[in-house]
Amino acid sequence: MLTQTAIDRVVRRALDEDAPWGDLTSETLIPADATATADLVAREPGVFSGGSVFRAAFAATDPAIRVELLAADGSAFAAGDRLARVAGPARAVLTAERVALNLTQRMSGVSTLTARYVAAVRGTAARIADTRKMTPGLRALERHAVVAGGGHNHRFSLSDAVMAKDNHLALVGDDLTGALRDARARLPHTTHIEVEVDRLDQIPAVLAAGVDTIMLDNFSLDDLRAGVALIGDRAIVEASGGVNLDTVAGIAATGVDVISVGALTHAARGIDLGLDIALEQG
Template sequence: MNHASIPDFLLQDLISRSLDEDLGGAGDVTSRAVIPDGTVYGARMNARDAGVISGMQLARLSFHTVDPSLKVETLIPDGGVAKAGDVTMTITGDAKAILMGERVALNLAGRLSGIATMTAAFVAETKGTKAKITCTRKTTPGLRLVEKEAVRHGGGSNHRFGLNDAIMIKDNHIAAAGSIEDVLTRAREFASHMRRIEIEVDNLSQLEEVLKVGVADVVLLDNMSNADMTSAVGIVDGAMVVEASGNMRLERIAEVSATGVDYISVGALTHTVTNLDLGLDF
């Protein structure tokens, strides 16, 4: 699967901060103490588990930030699938430099590959339906851009990136600002023609109210039963994009997809994820 990479310059601050955190003011004191200057080695980044790979761009940047002369070759690109034991990347050059960049590269690539792998499992459950898996804003602070990219590497799609992207009216907005009609009317007056409006509903009666006002582009069905979601899709009848959310565990996805919803948003893709086990060996 081919993906357009994020421009390197947008990721450089993340890499620099991560390396500063790991190296401190003294660098890798162990390697400085025991490895002779000028020692050249070749290293392999190995997938110890099978999964979808993400974060190879960040791994490359980690090594090249430490030492631009390192030769880094990506063998399994972001979005590619690795079997246990596959080599995803090779790094050749100064041994001390490789070891300085190792942990940042593995931490980021392991986490992002875990996200991509989990996303792919959810996407597989939607087979034969129009439903798309999408992520949420429940991301690790400072890592949203790359975690959302990892979701795309796994075959998912992205929800809004931040509060500034779209108008998304939730139950607390309605409670604080008034009725469904009030908040939708104000939202439409505020929004430009380029900004979409999404509103969350908990039941079919709220959905009917939203349709009566008629200004929302997307409706989010929050914690509804499969039966109610099926009814909601019929009631909407193409007038809005329909998104399902709330308690979206992997074992539910096939049934939720079959209700006819357009999107299923899954917070667990980025907040409850196990890193893919990657290792670096000389």
């Protein structure tokens, strides 16, 4: 869930970075009493995300700025569509413009790419989920954008769940089942345990420990099908590695429950949005 506190923290940091001592250009060229209107306009099609962040960037710059959102997060738009309307003190509108655009373009890029992955697996039972491969400082925003695109969130942070990956397993010794059982015994009963495997022969030891999710990492399609059959309904089956728009449908067809896709965030490009501004008359 994207909270106002998380939004304000990101926006304030971005504004302080962009205008640490004010906006020299706007303060020099634009009369202090000038007011302006501006439209957020899509230059290309996509899926919108970040309306609350867009509004917050202007509000943090000057509370007198009014923002009317014309598109809801998760809604598809075409090139030329108006997504929001801004009105208020011209200097402040110009000062907030780049931060508001940067964050909204980034979030809409993530939601647009996520929607393409979700569409590619439609008709299967597989969920598209994000990973922790996110922009430092923007995790809350990017996770929200994934959901806006129809995807699902993985754990938010290292503090949320146990997720034993290859480097963890390399250090736990030969008794993997015992190590996982010991971990389960020390954890609260509400804690989810997931274990990554990269070979079929690792699955029985992990299953014997009673984990909640088994991640099949970089498996071939044949091995994914075999892994799904071996695990059955004893754990959630997650596929990861080698996932792109060309491969995701085939992976989903193997019967996995979840497909985690780092590309949703690390490979998303910002959607081209523009702020068309005009001096307000009268």
